[in-house]
Amino acid sequence: MTWLTWRQQRAQFLAAAAVLVLAAAYLLVDGVRLRHQIHGLPTDCGINACFDLERVISSKRNAYLAAGALVLLAPALIGAFWGAPLIARELETGTHRTVWNQSVPRGRWLAAKLLLTTAAAVLVTGLLSLLVTWYAAPFDRFDRDRFQPLLFDLRGLVPLGYAAFAVALGTCTGLFLRRTLAAMAVTLAVFTAVQVLVPLAVRPHLQQPVHELAALDKGPGRLGSFAGFETPSGHLGPDARMLATFDVPDGWVLSDRTPLPVRDATGRVLTLASQPCPRSDEHPPDSACLAEADLYVAVDYQPADRYWTFQLAETGLYLALAAALAALTSWRLRRLG
Amino acid sequence: MTAIVEARALHKRYGRRPALTDCTLSVPAGSVVGLVGPNGAGKSTLLQLACGLLTPTSGTIEVFGAPPGQLARVGFVAQDTPLYPALTVADHLRLGARLNPRWDAALAERRVRQAGLDPAQKTGRLSGGQRAQLALALAVAKRPELLLLDEPVAALDPLARRAFLQGLMEFVAEAEPQATVLLSSHLLSDLERVCDHLVVLADSRVRAQGGIDDLLATHFRLTTARRDADTLPAALHVLRAEHTERQSTFTVRAEAHLDDPSWVMEPLGLEDLVLHHMSAPSAPSAPADPRPVPEPQR
Numbered sequence: 001m002t003w004l005t006w007r008q009q010r011a012q013f014l015a016a017a018a019v020l021v022l023a024a025a026y027l028l029v030d031g032v033r034l035r036h037q038i039h040g041l042p043t044d045c046g047i048n049a050c051f052d053l054e055r056v057i058s059s060k061r062n063a064y065l066a067a068g069a070l071v072l073l074a075p076a077l078i079g080a081f082w083g084a085p086l087i088a089r090e091l092e093t094g095t096h097r098t099v100w101n102q103s104v105p106r107g108r109w110l111a112a113k114l115l116l117t118t119a120a121a122v123l124v125t126g127l128l129s130l131l132v133t134w135y136a137a138p139f140d141r142f143d144r145d146r147f148q149p150l151l152f153d154l155r156g157l158v159p160l161g162y163a164a165f166a167v168a169l170g171t172c173t174g175l176f177l178r179r180t181l182a183a184m185a186v187t188l189a190v191f192t193a194v195q196v197l198v199p200l201a202v203r204p205h206l207q208q209p210v211h212e213l214a215a216l217d218k219g220p221g222r223l224g225s226f227a228g229f230e231t232p233s234g235h236l237g238p239d240a241r242m243l244a245t246f247d248v249p250d251g252w253v254l255s256d257r258t259p260l261p262v263r264d265a266t267g268r269v270l271t272l273a274s275q276p277c278p279r280s281d282e283h284p285p286d287s288a289c290l291a292e293a294d295l296y297v298a299v300d301y302q303p304a305d306r307y308w309t310f311q312l313a314e315t316g317l318y319l320a321l322a323a324a325l326a327a328l329t330s331w332r333l334r335r336l337g
Numbered sequence: 338m339t340a341i342v343e344a345r346a347l348h349k350r351y352g353r354r355p356a357l358t359d360c361t362l363s364v365p366a367g368s369v370v371g372l373v374g375p376n377g378a379g380k381s382t383l384l385q386l387a388c389g390l391l392t393p394t395s396g397t398i399e400v401f402g403a404p405p406g407q408l409a410r411v412g413f414v415a416q417d418t419p420l421y422p423a424l425t426v427a428d429h430l431r432l433g434a435r436l437n438p439r440w441d442a443a444l445a446e447r448r449v450r451q452a453g454l455d456p457a458q459k460t461g462r463l464s465g466g467q468r469a470q471l472a473l474a475l476a477v478a479k480r481p482e483l484l485l486l487d488e489p490v491a492a493l494d495p496l497a498r499r500a501f502l503q504g505l506m507e508f509v510a511e512a513e514p515q516a517t518v519l520l521s522s523h524l525l526s527d528l529e530r531v532c533d534h535l536v537v538l539a540d541s542r543v544r545a546q547g548g549i550d551d552l553l554a555t556h557f558r559l560t561t562a563r564r565d566a567d568t569l570p571a572a573l574h575v576l577r578a579e580h581t582e583r584q585s586t587f588t589v590r591a592e593a594h595l596d597d598p599s600w601v602m603e604p605l606g607l608e609d610l611v612l613h614h615m616s617a618p619s620a621p622s623a624p625a626d627p628r629p630v631p632e633p634q635r
Contacts, residue, residue, distance in 0.1 A: 003435050004432055097413070098415060100390060100408075101388055101476075102433065102437055335392075337390050
């Protein structure tokens with residue numbers, strides 16, 4: 001059975017291997033070159049303090065984006081081109097009537113096909129992810145944004161889960177629709193929808209976010225600064241609220257409204273009238289004073305040290321979805337007819 | 338007598354459309370049974386129920402005394418002989434060898450060689466006749482005790498048809514253990530050369546079944562001066578009556594030839610017999626021959 005699956009899919013597997021080898025050759029050479037270029041440059045820099053590093057990073061930005069796109073697209077394409085035809089093509093061409101009448105029961109036939117294809121998909125996507133995670137490491141140290149929704153999808157373990165899920169989704173869709181082309185389209189649509197929905201609605205709740213009244217520009221691992229006043233009418237009235245930007249480097253800020261309203265130590269929202277620094281009708285509050293004042297924002301975020309917990313949890317979630325789809329496929333296949 | 342396939346009150350519907358209605362039949366061991374009927378009569382459905390590709394809507398079908406699914410003992414050649422177009426002839430034999438424990442590689446290779454197939458050829462490039470030969474090789478090399486063939490020659494030209502049926506007969510003659518064959522066609526001429534039993538299907542129902550010799554020995558055409566059907570002796574079961582002004586023609590079923598100076602009773606040809614059963618009105622499900630099917634004589 002393994003032999004037959006390999007014989008049927010080998011052209012696709014070899015094509016994927018070729019893409020992988022090309023990508024690996026480019027990214028390995030370029031990644032080593034990048035590391036040489038930034039070797040010895042200061043990495044822990046404040047604002048405008050590492051211009052050289054930024055220049056080198058910027059010059060490689062296109063390759064970085066292309067590598068990311070590869071990891072983003074791989075599971076979707078694998079789901080559509082490997083998963084969807086897995087059963088649908090057999091049903092479409094009638095070959096299932098030949099292969100299901102050999103001495104191997106349908107369940108074992110499915111298991112061999114699905115396991116081998118999933119293994120290949122996970123292997124290809126895993127190697128690609130490993131490669132891109134390594135290549136992007138200098139970017140991640142510079143940007144400090146790998147926990148952000150889109151980038152989170154392109155690193156580490158999660159692409160493996162996506163690949164397994166995409167194959168199972170494609171296979172199951174193909175079995176129910178019995179049409180290769182329709183199954184490919186539906187697989188792409190559903191996979192994309194899930195990939196959009198999970199970061200928006202599921203991932204933030206994988207672990208209870210930290211809720212904190214965080215001091216601006218105080219405490220390690222935070223970047224917050226006073227941003228201005230909210231002037232809804234275009235007029236700077238006494239009830240205009242103070243706003244601040246806030247970020248957690250390598251973490252994930254969930255508070256959906258940025259900039260955030262600035263609060264005092266008790267959590268009260270500050271306005272132009274209630275802020276602590278001297279001002280006059282002509283002049284805004286003194287910025288040197290504001291920089292010294294105790295200002296806070298109320299923020300929900302996932303701290304940086306939860307990154308791998310989230311990677312594991314989301315990978316597990318997708319693997320569980322894949323297993324559920326595989327079970328549904330197997331159940332349906334045995335009752336077909 | 339052991340029945341290899343035994344169907345009781347078998348029904349299969351696709352949605353609301355009946356594909357097989359109240360089918361009760363029995364396939365004796367060692368027989369070669371022809372399923373004949375027009376397209377859409379339920380032949381494919383019956384064969385796919387027997388190999389387990391389909392499950393009945395109601396009723397039961399048993400193969401070797403158990404529900405279908407003993408894959409290693411049943412060979413199936415599906416309609417249009419679906420094969421993997423991108424795989425070569427040799428790949429298909431390898432597929433058979435890997436997927437069947439009782440695979441007879443020598444038999445498969447001999448059949449492929451006899452059919453003149455190039456092992457390196459992709460099956461997508463084979464002619465219909467060559468594909469059918471390969472499908473047959475694949476089905477017989479697993480050494481099935483029951484071989485099911487769904488319209489195997491429908492798409493073939495007369496020469497390929499002859500070669501295919503020849504190959505089938507060779508399998509039946511050589512099969513060890515003894516094989517039972519069930520094959521369908523919408524043409525009687527494909528079947529009468531190879532079959533010893535016949536099942537006539539029309540409009541999803543079994544219209545007649547039995548040994549061919551037996552069917553021939555019990556169906557007659559009776560020509561008399563004009564008379565009513567009910568004036569005939571009770572031993573003659575009238576299937577159909579046609580009257581002209583001076584003459585009556587009856588199609589009858591009878592245990593034996595019945596001599597009488599007032600009529601001419603002649604055996605009904607197989608073709609007429611089948612056509613009669615196929616075209617009979619569908620309402621009364623023609624009572625399948627109530628007597629047990631005799632052992633095949635081969």
